[in-house]
Amino acid sequence: MDSIERLQMKILQAVRAKVCCCALMAAGIFGAASPVLAHHSFTMFDMTKQLTLVGTVSSFEWTNPHSYIEIDVPDEKGAAKHWSIEMGSPSILMQSGWKFNSIKAGEKVTLIINPMKSGQAGGFLSTATLPDGRVLSNGPRQGPPPPAPTQK
Amino acid sequence: MNLGMKSKILCYAALLPMAPAMVHAQSASAPPDFTGVWGIYRGGPDSDPKFRPPAPTPLVLKPEYDKPYQARRAEEAAAAKRGEQLANAGAECIPYGVPTMMSVAIYPVEFIQTPKQVTIISEAFSEVRRVYLDRPQAKMEDVAPGFYGRSVGHWEGDTLVVDTVGIKPTVTLRGLPHSPQMRVTERIRMLSADILHDQITIEDPVVLEKPYTYTTAYKRMASDYEMVEFVCDNNREYVDEKGIVRLKLHNQ
Numbered sequence: 166m167d168s169i170e171r172l173q174m175k176i177l178q179a180v181r182a183k184v185c186c187c188a189l190m191a192a193g194i195f196g197a198a199s200p201v202l203a204h205h206s207f208t209m210f211d212m213t214k215q216l217t218l219v220g221t222v223s224s225f226e227w228t229n230p231h232s233y234i235e236i237d238v239p240d241e242k243g244a245a246k247h248w249s250i251e252m253g254s255p256s257i258l259m260q261s262g263w264k265f266n267s268i269k270a271g272e273k274v275t276l277i278i279n280p281m282k283s284g285q286a287g288g289f290l291s292t293a294t295l296p297d298g299r300v301l302s303n304g305p306r307q308g309p310p311p312p313a314p315t316q317k
Numbered sequence: 318m319n320l321g322m323k324s325k326i327l328c329y330a331a332l333l334p335m336a337p338a339m340v341h342a343q344s345a346s347a348p349p350d351f352t353g354v355w356g357i358y359r360g361g362p363d364s365d366p367k368f369r370p371p372a373p374t375p376l377v378l379k380p381e382y383d384k385p386y387q388a389r390r391a392e393e394a395a396a397a398k399r400g401e402q403l404a405n406a407g408a409e410c411i412p413y414g415v416p417t418m419m420s421v422a423i424y425p426v427e428f429i430q431t432p433k434q435v436t437i438i439s440e441a442f443s444e445v446r447r448v449y450l451d452r453p454q455a456k457m458e459d460v461a462p463g464f465y466g467r468s469v470g471h472w473e474g475d476t477l478v479v480d481t482v483g484i485k486p487t488v489t490l491r492g493l494p495h496s497p498q499m500r501v502t503e504r505i506r507m508l509s510a511d512i513l514h515d516q517i518t519i520e521d522p523v524v525l526e527k528p529y530t531y532t533t534a535y536k537r538m539a540s541d542y543e544m545v546e547f548v549c550d551n552n553r554e555y556v557d558e559k560g561i562v563r564l565k566l567h568n569q
Contacts, residue, residue, distance in 0.1 A: 208397045209564055228551035230410055235567055249566040251553075256424060256440050256545040282400040287566045 210251075210279045210289040218248055218276045218288075227265040229254050234268070234276065234290065249287045250278055252303050261302050272296045348472045349507050351428040351435065354542045355535030357420055358512065368512045373531035382494055382524045389492055396561070404556040405492070410549035412442040414464030414488035415481050416501050416517045420533040427544055428513075435470060435477065443547045448479050457482045457497065464488050466501075479503040496523035511537040 220238035232252040237245040252258060255265070268274055274295060278288030290303040360369035378386055396403050407413065413421060424441035435448040448470040460467045460483030470479040481501040489495065499521040507513050513535040520528045553565045 208400050208402050209562070211400075226551055229547045229549050230552055230554075233551070233553070233567075247567065249553075251564065254441075254547065256547060257422075259545060260423075281564070285566055287564060 211282045212279050225268045252290045352430045354427045354538040356425045356538045358534040358536035370532040370534040376529045377526040402562040404560045408554045408562045410552040412444050418444045477505040495521050
C-alpha cells in the first residue's frame with residue numbers, strides 16, 4: 166500500500182470514527198497539516214448509526230459533485246419506501262473499484278448507510294453489496310478489485 | 318538547452334529587460350519537468366519526513382478582520398454541533414480558484430509544462446490555471462478580479478516561482494478574507510522523481526499582519542492514470558433561507 170492509499174484510508178477511517186469532514190478540514194487548515202478542503206461536510210448524516218437497506222435500484226446516477234443510488238426498499242408489509250443514497254464523486258468512487266455501470270436499474274443490492282439526522286429517507290453510503298457479490302465501499306480502494314474479465 | 322532556444326530567450330530578454338523570468342531562464346541547466354498527474358500526499362508515520370509537507374505558519378489577521386473571521390468560525394462550529402453546515406461556495410458547486418484548488422480533498426492535479434507556460438488542472442471541478450513564463454506580471458490594478466487571477470512564473474534553479482494577483486474577494490481560502498492587494502507566491506519544486514511540493518504564501522497588507530505560508534505535497538500518480546471529468550450537473554445540495562446547506566432528496 167502506498168502513502169496516498171494510506172492517506173485515503175485515514176480520511177475514510179476518520180469519517181467512520183465519527184470525525185466529520187468539516188472538523189478534518191478545520192484541523193487541516195490551521196493544524197499541523199496543509200489545508201485540504203472537501204466539497205461539503207457530512208454533518209447532515211449520522212455517522213454513528215448504520216442502517217442496512219435491501220431493495221431494488223431505480224437509478225444509479227454517476228454524476229458530480231456526488232453520485233446517487235435511488236432505491237426502493239420494501240417494508241415488512243411489502244410496501245416500497247424510496248431512499249436516496251449519496252456517494253462520493255465518480256473520481257473518488259473509481260478509486261474504490263466503482264464504474265459508471267457497476268449497478269443498473271432493476272438490480273437488487275444491499276446497502277449499508279449512515280442515515281440522515283433529519284429522519285428523511287436518505288443517507289450516505291458506507292458499503293454496497295452488488296448482485297455479483299462484490300462489496301464496494303464509498304471510499305478509495307476499500308473494496309476488492311473487480312473480477313477479471315472472463316471469455317465467453 | 319539548444320542554441321535556438323538560447324537565442325530566443327536572449328531576444329526576449331532584450332525586449333523585456335525587467336522580466337524576472339528571463340533572467341532566471343538563462344541559467345545553464347534545464348528546469349525539471351513537472352508534467353504529469355500528482356495526487357495529494359500527506360505522508361504516513363513511516364514515510365520519509367523530508368517528503369511530508371511542513372506545518373503551516375501561524376495565520377495572523379489584523380484585529381478588524383480577525384474578529385468577524387473568528388465569529389464566523391465559531392458559527393460554523395456551532396452549526397456543525399447541531400448537525401448543520403453553513404453555506405459555502407463549495408456546497409453551491411462554485412469552483413475554488415487560487416490557491417484553494419491546489420488541494421481539494423484527495424483530487425489529483427495535472428501539470429502540463431512547456432518552455433513558455435505551465436498549465437495546472439485540478440480534477441475537482443476541472444479547474445484550469447495558466448502560469449506564463451515568458452512575460453512580466455501586470456500591475457495589480459490592471460488585472461480583472463477572477464477565480465485564478467493572473468499568474469506568471471520564472472525558474473530559480475529547480476524551483477518554479479509563481480506570482481499570482483487578481484483574485485476576486487469572494488474567492489477565499491475557506492473563508493479567509495482578502496483585499497485586492499493580496500498576492501500569492503508559490504515555490505514549486507520536485508523533492509524526488511515522485512514527490513512535488515507547492516509552498517504557497519499569501520501576502521495581504523490590508524488583512525494579514527504577516528504572510529501566511531502553507532505547503533501542499535503531491536505524489537506522482539501511476540503513469541497510466543487518466544484525469545476524470547468533473548462537471549457539477551447534479552448538485553442536490555441547496556442553501557435554505559437560514560443559510561444552512563440542505564440535501565434535496567428525490568422522494569421529497
